[in-house]
Amino acid sequence: MGFLSPNNLVYGLSLALLVLIYLRSRSRPTIEVSSLMLFDEAPAPVANVRHVRLDPLFWLEMAVLAALTLAVAGLYIRTVPTPGPGRIHALVFDLGAGMSAREGSESRLDQARRDALEIINQAVPGDEFSISGYALEAQVLHPQSANLDDLRKAIASLAPMAVPARTAALRAALMRARGASVIDLFADRTPPAGILADVSSVAKVNFHLVGSSAANLAIVSLDSGIPGSSKGRVVIRNFAFHPHPCDLVIELGSTEVFRQTLMLAPREQMVVPFGPLLAGGTLHARILTADAIEADNSRYAYAPSGSPARMLVLSPDASVRDDVARVLLAVDSNFQIETAAPANYHPAPIAANTQAPPKPYELVVMHDSDPLLGVAAASTLLIYPPQARAGQRSPYGISVTGTVPGAALHDQLLDVSSGAQAMMLDATRIIALPDWIEPIASASTIGHPAFPVAAIGRSAAGRIGLIAFDIRNHLLLAPDHLDALVVTVDLVKQLTAPNNVQIVPTGAYLTVPALKSARVTQPDGSVREVQADQWGRARIRPMDAGRYEIESGSLKTEVLANYYDATESDLGARRDAVSSSSEPASVTANASPAREVRPLLLWLVAMALLALLIETALLVRHANRWGMRHV
């Protein structure tokens, strides 16, 4: 026996209110009589015991209020389930990276899988099941079906992804499962109380908490440094509550450049310097020590080559040119940066005595200036592009439709439900993107719920990056506008990275150049085909950490997916330590369906109605007896 919504027991205060009303009404009702000659003064002892007199009406009202309070609080009992055809079960699985944590010989997902199979095995004829999973998004993995063999296969094919499980995705998965009479949720951490409480009103929810506290190491970040110039850094974190050894290896290409065995204190985050590297290339850091989650033991970074690359920064604002140049140098100090105001910029003429044309720019950054289409550049970054004048054609198909004085920046990878604070931007362009440009960050303001403020795409002219907000007033260097700097640096890195290598976080959408179709070799060695779109791109979304190889004709692209999420990787924290108040409304600790929760709502309401009827009958009888004209 328990309560589905124990907080609603606060309605029990109505009982106290009823007692107060009763005592007040019982205190001394005054009635007018023809003469006091007919009445004696009440003896004092009789007056003192008036409060404890039994009054059926009062106790009936107490019973009504108590029954309604218990009904609102969701009083339930656990009973043996009554088998019967037509029961619909929804099996909802957490497929986040935490479910891949291994404990002994099996992973947490294996435990969940086993529990789910046990439920299916105990199904009575007529029972139907559906299978859903959630991580970044919710998805139905198997529609509602009574074919138990297909369901078992679907459960066996479940695989964890190297992405965090979002609360919004869990909410969406439970919303989709609302049609079921029983929802079995398998997860490795307790969801917020409100989510289960919402669903428990329409379906019985059994929460199966799988796994236990486990030690885990993770590579938080990897910075290659600048080859031949500055040291690189790798940040390692120990999520265990005990010291943990860590064998760390860093490879540049196939060459090992660093190896060290470290001892991390409990819950320690350690910065490990290495290098400087002697050459650029793909850097791969790995933790060789066995721990719970494999996906966060590997991380890729790109070390820029030591060869200088030409950069051009155009802006009518000198301070912006200076800020952008600083940012570019921070990304790679080997960059050779030229800055100019757009009006004063003239491409250097080819000298008569030199036969070779000047080396094209690696990146041209244009802030609040019309694109110079005559400049040869591998990549272009448009920052706060101006609106096209009447009759002028929008460059790259990017059209500016308006300007707002301010907007709130939202990182697309942020979980909105995590309560992350949005950063406020200054003047921002509202831009209509062509289909071949992918937004990577959005903003919102009054009248514009969501519009892109950062995007990247690949066209025949090269890679095009776009930042819609203005970076004047040292926005990129302001410490409280770090998100703007992060977006800018991320774009610059993507725009200056080699064409055939992309390093992305897991779960991010990316496009790679492709012909008609592309052959994607995934980290586990499996191969799948992806069709290219009309712009010659193949769109993929790496959900596992590791190396992806995309081949399309002669085009070969390497995609390196990194995974790290501080919450998901933290397997050492107490998973139910949110607070006692956030305890889910209905939690079944194991998968055994021996007893089920049966709310007593109908019984309690029926009792309340019965008590009200009896009270009404008593009142009517009372009124008739004493000649009152109303009750």
Add this chain to the structure above:
Amino acid sequence: MLETRAFEPEFLSKLDRLVLGIKRARTVRAGQRALGRIQGLGIEPENFKEYAPGDDLRFLDWNAFARLDDLMIRTYRAERQVEITSLVDASASMGLPERDDKLGLALAIGAALAYIGMADNDAVRIGAFAMRRGAMKLETTPLHRRRESYLNFKPFVMSVRAGGETRLGAAIDQLLLQRRPAGIVVLISDFLISEGDTEDAIRRLVAARHDVKVVHVMGEQESTASYPPGLYRVRDAETGEVRETIFGPQTAAAGQRKVEQLAGRVREICKSHAVTYAQAFGANNFETFMEREMPLFGMVR
């Protein structure tokens, strides 16, 4: 409202056969009540008596003197209409308990007795008294003699409302100040006043040679003390005095005893002054009271 019953033809038809129990004296004797008779006046011979010095010679029966040679005086009876006053207590106590409709019962009895009184073409009126704004207010209707004019009482009867203190003595004072000839006064009240006040009022009416008839009205709930059980604060409707009491079976029995004691005291007072006393307890018993109990009490015949 029970008083409307007193004007319904169906009910009035039951009263047609009743007459008011008036003791009309056959002779006039000093010191004794005799209503409606004045010696020597009238046309109906009553008796003969021997002449005594001082008798009016106009009434000498000369034929008898011629035959018998004795001086005989012929006496006549002159019947005169009797004034009947139904005096209803309209104090606040008559309005409570509301469900008892005690005032309605009193007004209905008063009106019914007036109707009965009209049977002999006696002059009849209905009055109501109670204290209003610190002064006794005694209101009476004009005298009506014939039953055809009975309905003239209806507006007055319907307009009477309970309120104010009883002050029976003050009401009798006002009635006597009207200096009407002695007649019948039917006093209808709950007599929830002191014993002395009741006796004083009746004694003064009797002293004024009125034929007094007392109808003691009480409500059913009041007379049985059947109130919802519990602890209550009761307030006197007339004095405003408050008292805490408890209602229950025991207090109901005690209340009934008090009502019986009150009725007994009023009955004793009436008996001591040779006044007719009748009890009308409970509005539900109105018709039974009028048709059966009033004759038993000698109030009607």
